[in-house]
Amino acid sequence: MRTHDDHLKELYGLPTFTFPVPGETAGLPEPDAAAWRIGHERWEEEEEEMWIETFDRFRAEVDISRVRALIVGIWDDPEDTDPSEVIEGLLAERDRLRSLRSLFLGDIKDIECHISRISQTDVTPLLTAFPLLEELGVRAGWGTSLGETLTLDFPALRHDALRSLTVQSAGLPADVVRGVGASELPALEHLDLWLGATDYGADHEVADLESILSGARLPRLRHLALRNSELQDEVAAAVASAPVVARLDVLDLSDGALTDDGAIALLSGQPLTHLKKLDLHHNYLSEPVRHRIRETLEPAGVEVNLDRSDAEWEEDADGTVSPNISVGPLSY
Structure with missing residues (x-):
């Protein structure tokens, strides 16, 4: 496996745009013109939000009914937390995310977390909830929490x-x-x-x-x-x-x-x-x-x-x- 030195540059033929930190959301691209990356780099000094909090701001400030591609970056601590909360957040917006055609779960650089340590879970509810989804990507290793193995299903x-x-x-x-x-x-x-x-x-x-x-x-x-x-x-x-x-x-x-x-x-x-x-x-x-x-x-x-x-x-x-x-x- 190659180490991941950078985040995805595009998805679904669209350039990646990382949804900014609070106070820097002026001049956002059109909702259907970018692959929106939700999640900031780990270890950033200004890292104050949990993933779901950033997603809440995103869905409040962007017309997500027009979003075609989403990239899920780092959530909480991926070594001991699986993305269940992330998946639940996406499922809760399934009706509004009606244009979503491409989703990548776990766009995490090696410096943030080795791929072998990225916790995962059952990702098939995403496919069930989004019957028009055309592309699904997942990056997965396995983590542990309270003795429980957190691995892909x-x-x-x-x-x-x-x-x-x-x-x-x-x-x-x-x-x-x-x-x-x-x-x-x-x-x-x-x-x-x-x-x-x-x-x-x-x-x-x-x-x-x-x-x-x-x-x-x-x-x-x-x-x-x-x-x-x-x-x-x-x-x-x-x-x-x-x-x-x-x-x-x-x-x-x-x-x-x-x-x-x-x-x-x-x-x-x-x-x-x-x-x-x-x-x-x-x-x-x-x-x-x-x-x-x-x-x-x-x-x-x-x-x-x-x-x-x-x-x-x-x-x-x-x-x-x-x-x-x-x-x-x-x-x-």
């Missing part, structure tokens, strides 16, 4: 309008993976799951991805990202024979611990020459395998990203360079 549901679902996690629970796979999402075109590592709560197995990889409930899926996984080789091997791949434009297996074994398994499966893009950045691939991928796919017009990025490599005493994957995927 995503029970299976049906939503007819959702086109994009992104779950960024340091360790995705098996229940969440299975819940997404069991959901009926007939309009979904873009699915991005950060699978994570066992040290950070990932208890899923590759078999839990079966419903997603079958594509049976995702007839319109065109962009599939299963990334940031310490099991990236196993994921690649499963994807190699997955029925859903035949309908994809973009396949993303980046940001994980992908080695030659996974890449060779992927190339040995079904043809990938129909793809517009294959993203394998942050990898531990040897030059011969990197060459084989390019030789196989680039002549067919597939855009291939093999950037090693900040994947760690080490040089042996004899000068041989080899991957150092003992640290897992990336920093959490």
Whole structure:
């Protein structure tokens, strides 16, 4: 997982605008011209409001019936407080937020709170309450409060309008993976799951991805990202024979611990020459395998990203360079 050095710059094709602190709300953009970010940076000296208080000012000063995109920033202390109050506040305004089409929950920089420590909860009430929502993004780790684990939940549901679902996690629970796979999402075109590592709560197995990889409930899926996984080789091997791949434009297996074994398994499966893009950045691939991928796919017009990025490599005493994957995927 990459650390988040900055907040989202846009959402739903709209530039982000952070709702200001009290006394600085002159000259606000039109309600439908921005992705409104509610939540100030942690550790700011002027940080005096709770999230719900800022939201109360926002809904009083902005015509929220015209708001199309909302970004939820830091709430209280995300290490020991889940966003239940945030979700309740949004649900209470469901009738006024009738134009809302995109929502991101947990736009929190690494310096504010590591992704592995961001408390979460069941986010599906948001989908139930907003049947016209087209995009949902969630950033999730797990926290604790009074001995209770505060982690993401995503029970299976049906939503007819959702086109994009992104779950960024340091360790995705098996229940969440299975819940997404069991959901009926007939309009979904873009699915991005950060699978994570066992040290950070990932208890899923590759078999839990079966419903997603079958594509049976995702007839319109065109962009599939299963990334940031310490099991990236196993994921690649499963994807190699997955029925859903035949309908994809973009396949993303980046940001994980992908080695030659996974890449060779992927190339040995079904043809990938129909793809517009294959993203394998942050990898531990040897030059011969990197060459084989390019030789196989680039002549067919597939855009291939093999950037090693900040994947760690080490040089042996004899000068041989080899991957150092003992640290897992990336920093959490």
